[in-house]
Amino acid sequence: METILEMRNIVKRFEDVVANDHVNLEVRKGEIHGLLGENGAGKTTLMNVLYGIYQPDEGEIIFEGRKVRFRNPRDAISAGIGMVHQHFMLVPRMNVLQNVILGYRTPSDPLINHKWVESKVEELSEKYGIDIALYEVVMNLSVGEEQRVEILKALFRDVKLLILDEPTAVLTPQEVDSLFYALKSMTKSGLTIIFITHKLKEALKVTDKITVLRKGKNVGTVITAETSERELARMMVGRDVVMDVAKPEVKFGKEVLRVEDLWVKDDRGGFAVKGVSFSIREGEIFGIAGVSGNGQKELEEAIAGLRTPARGRILLNGKDITRLGVEKREEIAYVPEDRIGVGLAPSLSVLENLMLKDFKKYRKGLVLDYEKMEDRAKELIEEFSVKTPSLHSPASTLSGGNIQRLILARELSRSPRLIIASQPTRGLDVAGIDYVRRRLVESAAKGCAVLLISEDLDEIFQISDRIAVIFEGDIRGIMDRKEADYERVGYLMAGGLEVAV
Amino acid sequence: MLDVGFVSSLLASSIRAGTPLLYATLGETLTERSGILNLGVEGIMITGAFTGFAVSVLTGNPWLGVLFAGFAGMALAFIHAFFSVTLKANQPITGLMIVLLGLGITGFFGRSYIGEVAVYINPIHIPHLSTLPYLGEILFTHDPLAYIAVILAAVLWFLLFKTRYGLEIIATGENPEAADSVGVDVDRVRYICTLMGGFLVGIGGAYLSLAYAKLWTEGMTAGRGWISLALVIFSGWMPQRAVLGAYLFGGLDVLSFKLQAIGVGIPYHFMKMVPYVVTIVVLLFSVIRKRAAFGAPAALGIPYVRGKKE
Numbered sequence: 179m180e181t182i183l184e185m186r187n188i189v190k191r192f193e194d195v196v197a198n199d200h201v202n203l204e205v206r207k208g209e210i211h212g213l214l215g216e217n218g219a220g221k222t223t224l225m226n227v228l229y230g231i232y233q234p235d236e237g238e239i240i241f242e243g244r245k246v247r248f249r250n251p252r253d254a255i256s257a258g259i260g261m262v263h264q265h266f267m268l269v270p271r272m273n274v275l276q277n278v279i280l281g282y283r284t285p286s287d288p289l290i291n292h293k294w295v296e297s298k299v300e301e302l303s304e305k306y307g308i309d310i311a312l313y314e315v316v317m318n319l320s321v322g323e324e325q326r327v328e329i330l331k332a333l334f335r336d337v338k339l340l341i342l343d344e345p346t347a348v349l350t351p352q353e354v355d356s357l358f359y360a361l362k363s364m365t366k367s368g369l370t371i372i373f374i375t376h377k378l379k380e381a382l383k384v385t386d387k388i389t390v391l392r393k394g395k396n397v398g399t400v401i402t403a404e405t406s407e408r409e410l411a412r413m414m415v416g417r418d419v420v421m422d423v424a425k426p427e428v429k430f431g432k433e434v435l436r437v438e439d440l441w442v443k444d445d446r447g448g449f450a451v452k453g454v455s456f457s458i459r460e461g462e463i464f465g466i467a468g469v470s471g472n473g474q475k476e477l478e479e480a481i482a483g484l485r486t487p488a489r490g491r492i493l494l495n496g497k498d499i500t501r502l503g504v505e506k507r508e509e510i511a512y513v514p515e516d517r518i519g520v521g522l523a524p525s526l527s528v529l530e531n532l533m534l535k536d537f538k539k540y541r542k543g544l545v546l547d548y549e550k551m552e553d554r555a556k557e558l559i560e561e562f563s564v565k566t567p568s569l570h571s572p573a574s575t576l577s578g579g580n581i582q583r584l585i586l587a588r589e590l591s592r593s594p595r596l597i598i599a600s601q602p603t604r605g606l607d608v609a610g611i612d613y614v615r616r617r618l619v620e621s622a623a624k625g626c627a628v629l630l631i632s633e634d635l636d637e638i639f640q641i642s643d644r645i646a647v648i649f650e651g652d653i654r655g656i657m658d659r660k661e662a663d664y665e666r667v668g669y670l671m672a673g674g675l676e677v678a679v
Numbered sequence: 680m681l682d683v684g685f686v687s688s689l690l691a692s693s694i695r696a697g698t699p700l701l702y703a704t705l706g707e708t709l710t711e712r713s714g715i716l717n718l719g720v721e722g723i724m725i726t727g728a729f730t731g732f733a734v735s736v737l738t739g740n741p742w743l744g745v746l747f748a749g750f751a752g753m754a755l756a757f758i759h760a761f762f763s764v765t766l767k768a769n770q771p772i773t774g775l776m777i778v779l780l781g782l783g784i785t786g787f788f789g790r791s792y793i794g795e796v797a798v799y800i801n802p803i804h805i806p807h808l809s810t811l812p813y814l815g816e817i818l819f820t821h822d823p824l825a826y827i828a829v830i831l832a833a834v835l836w837f838l839l840f841k842t843r844y845g846l847e848i849i850a851t852g853e854n855p856e857a858a859d860s861v862g863v864d865v866d867r868v869r870y871i872c873t874l875m876g877g878f879l880v881g882i883g884g885a886y887l888s889l890a891y892a893k894l895w896t897e898g899m900t901a902g903r904g905w906i907s908l909a910l911v912i913f914s915g916w917m918p919q920r921a922v923l924g925a926y927l928f929g930g931l932d933v934l935s936f937k938l939q940a941i942g943v944g945i946p947y948h949f950m951k952m953v954p955y956v957v958t959i960v961v962l963l964f965s966v967i968r969k970r971a972a973f974g975a976p977a978a979l980g981i982p983y984v985r986g987k988k989e
Contacts, residue, residue, distance in 0.1 A: 269858075272850065
């Protein structure tokens with residue numbers, strides 16, 4: 179097979195950070211080439227350089243045997259490179275057709291030739307098996323459908339090389355399977371695909387070759403059929419990783435949280451949580467699996483006290499807290515999904531963020547006793563190993579992992595009875611993930627009840643005692659981890675109904 | 680009092696009073712569709728009114744006046760575009776600065792033109808049609824600029840909803856990152872829309888001094904720029920709805936004078952309030968109904984910086 183793309187010695191710096199440090203990448207025509215690495219390893223930066231979003235500081239790109247230099251995405255597109263970004267680049271208020279042809283010139287330009295577009299899309303649908311209603315408004319589509327629109331957008335422009343940036347992050351296991359099937363069939367018709375991921379299992383499942391990046395450097399390229407999860411993990415992290423946080427058997431105590439027939443509205447006034455009931459005991463981790471946007475946010479906010487339920491009750495230690503404010507819910511620790519927006523005051527300092535819930539304890543007359551607060555903050559930073567330039571740096575300057583440690587430090591140090599942890603490891607590197615999970619397990623062992631809301635099935639299965647699946651605001655089946663399997667949970671996540679076994 | 684003659688003369692003058700609003704509303708609609716919020720309409724309009732008047736006085740050609748009013752509007756819009764698009768500055772503040780700038784400059788240079796007489800743009804009576812009973816008076820006795828405004832609304836509708844340019848403009852106002860990712864030059868689109876928008880607002884001003892009031896006084900826009908901003912919301916960022924909205928608001932303005940003249944006991948201040956009250960009610964509806972077709976462009980007023988998250 180001939181080489182379609184070669185990136186040689188690519189260097190990209192952002193101020194004093196080197197995001198890509200002399201990276202080489204060689205991709206052959208018709209293969210699915212995995213680009214594997216942790217968050218911050220420089221995968222997306224490398225692809226943005228290729229796609230013309232960033233200019234490389236050094237190095238050269240050879241595409242189809244010619245040295246190229248893309249000044250912007252338009253150049254890359256016209257050369258035949260397409261990219262499906264991690265965050266979809268769609269206009270929600272436009273329909274599928276408008277999104278597909280945005281920036282494209284149809285034969286009747288500047289008028290839009292709908293007939294021509296329709297027939298071209300039909301051709302592509304037949305060739306690649308992508309089916310989508312052209313006149314549906316994008317805001318009414320599911321995430322899986324939105325992704326198909328993005329892929330269609332690229333195919334429509336006759337790309338030869340398609341870059342997919344973490345395409346499975348938002349999909350259910352079933353949708354992932356159908357995506358992989360579509361990708362394989364695309365390569366059969368000569369398309370080349372670069373598949374960015376940090377998930378080892380996916381890389382092994384769908385790619386032909388894998389290039390691993392670590393800290394902006396190329397660690398090596400391997401043939402998928404000849405490698406293993408263990409080898410890839412070692413390349414990615416740079417050392418052997420034990421990828422298990424064991425949850426010790428704990429005897430569950432009395433009930434801490436009880437949710438009874440809870441109905442919660444979303445911002446648009448529709449019900450996002452529809453009659454949810456469950457309870458969590460001391461020492462138990464209760465995992466709620468589900469694709470984002472199925473009512474998780476509203477549910478966690480209702481329990482944390484940020485959103486008033488329309489109906490139903492929330493009991494903490496037997497006391498009705500349904501209508502109490504956040505301040506009155508002292509015994510709840512909340513690690514929100516939106517770390518920067520809800521979990522922190524990003525422009526305040528690390529110290530202030532740590533003391534956000536406790537500062538009233540440090541009153542000295544009319545002012546605050548900063549000396550005492552600093553002492554306490556130093557202890558916390560030590561205990562939770564938060565890496566920060568100083569106590570007075572703005573919290574927003576910390577990395578994702580350290581922001582999460584900061585939030586954990588504030589929340590867990592207040593000896594809570596219930597911990598709500600929502601997507602607690604999303605976007606963290608392996609070390610950070612390990613740390614967060616360990617902390618949650620430890621807290622449970624000490625008798626805390628933990629509500630873990632996560633899209634990451636591996637995480638749910640790793641540390642939960644019981645697993646529930648949420649779909650469209652409804653809890654579909656609560657099962658013991660021991661009797662749960664991926665297939666069943668995946669089926670429920672995709673909206674399948676529990677069938678009596 | 681409500682005889683047919685009164686109503687048809689009211690409707691005819693509604694169109695005249697609504698035309699300057701229509702120009703300004705169309706201009707601001709184009710600007711806002713690309714994601715730029717230009718609050719400076721009042722300042723641009725008054726600059727257009729003065730420039731048009733002065734050029735007509737100096738050259739004796741009112742159409743040259745209209746053209747230069749457009750250019751003057753464009754010049755002020757360029758300041759706004761430069762701050763908003765290139766410098767990514769706070770758009771409401773830049774817009775308010777344009778208002779003060781426009782009012783100040785025209786107040787200063789306009790002093791010597793107060794009481795001057797320019798060559799004006801006069802109504803034309805369209806043969807045959809204008810002699811139709813009632814309908815003739817309402818629809819076919821206006822000046823050319825009034826007709827051009829309606830044609831412009833149709834052109835703008837076509838441009839926005841039927842062409843690739845419109846698609847690119849709307850996408851830029853909704854999700855500039857998405858537009859950028861498929862090769863649309865976001866900054867260029869925003870510059871062009873803001874400048875063209877300023878041109879139209881400027882003409883709206885010239886209409887005021889050269890065709891409607893036929894005089895120049897300081898501050899003669901008297902809040903019409905602000906009403907146009909409300910009209911953009913009222914019409915749901917749709918040029919076709921702007922036509923009706925402008926005539927409706929123009930009509931309310933005229934009605935307040937007419938009712939006063941025939942001695943109806945409503946203080947005219949209340950009549951002056953009506954456009955704003957109507958706008959608030961429309962805003963309320965659009966918020967309650969949350970209909971996609973009614974909302975503001977999603978990225979309105981937000982500077983676009985490539986590669987910046989959130």
